Amino acid sequence: xxxxxxxxxxxxxxxxxxxxxxxxxxxxxxxxxxxxxxxxxxxxxxxxxxxxxxxxxxxxxxxxxxxxxxxxxxxxxxxxxxxxxxxxxxxxxxxxxxxxxxxxxxxxxxxxxxxxxxxxxxxxxxxxxxxxxxxxxxxxxxxxxxxxxxxxxxxxxxxx
Numbered sequence: 001x002x003x004x005x006x007x008x009x010x011x012x013x014x015x016x017x018x019x020x021x022x023x024x025x026x027x028x029x030x031x032x033x034x035x036x037x038x039x040x041x042x043x044x045x046x047x048x049x050x051x052x053x054x055x056x057x058x059x060x061x062x063x064x065x066x067x068x069x070x071x072x073x074x075x076x077x078x079x080x081x082x083x084x085x086x087x088x089x090x091x092x093x094x095x096x097x098x099x100x101x102x103x104x105x106x107x108x109x110x111x112x113x114x115x116x117x118x119x120x121x122x123x124x125x126x127x128x129x130x131x132x133x134x135x136x137x138x139x140x141x142x143x144x145x146x147x148x149x150x151x152x153x154x155x156x157x158x159x160x
């Protein structure tokens with residue numbers, strides 16, 4: 001397996017399975033702490049939580065082995081920009097939630113396009129974004145001119 005393949009596999013393991021297992025662990029924690037969870041089920045959930053933590057550690061160990069001694073991806077490496085950006089933002093969000101201790105998060109996207117960000121008949125992108133942000137008790141700020149657009153979303157982390 002080439003260095004690039006190992007690095008790519010390590011990225012996918014980290015951003016996929018490892019993150020999914022961490023999320024599963026959080027879900028189990030929520031069930032254990034729920035007041036309506038019967039005591040006899042809590043013991044099973046705790047065992048499941050420990051097993052999940054063990055799996056996370058195994059995956060992280062494999063990621064380390066794959067990355068050990070690896071180099072950066074070669075300049076000729078081709079990636080889907082949209083896919084990579086989704087993974088980057090997902091990782092940033094995960095890190096903020098897990099490690100920062102912050103109470104809110106603001107994410108911004110800016111471009112140097114021709115502007116024109118607004119709700120349009122027959123298009124549901126901006127209204128959908130606005131609905132989702134409101135559902136998270138957040139704020140949406142859109143600035144758009146003929147020199148580009150900037151969209152900022154601020155949400156309380158308690159909703160994440």
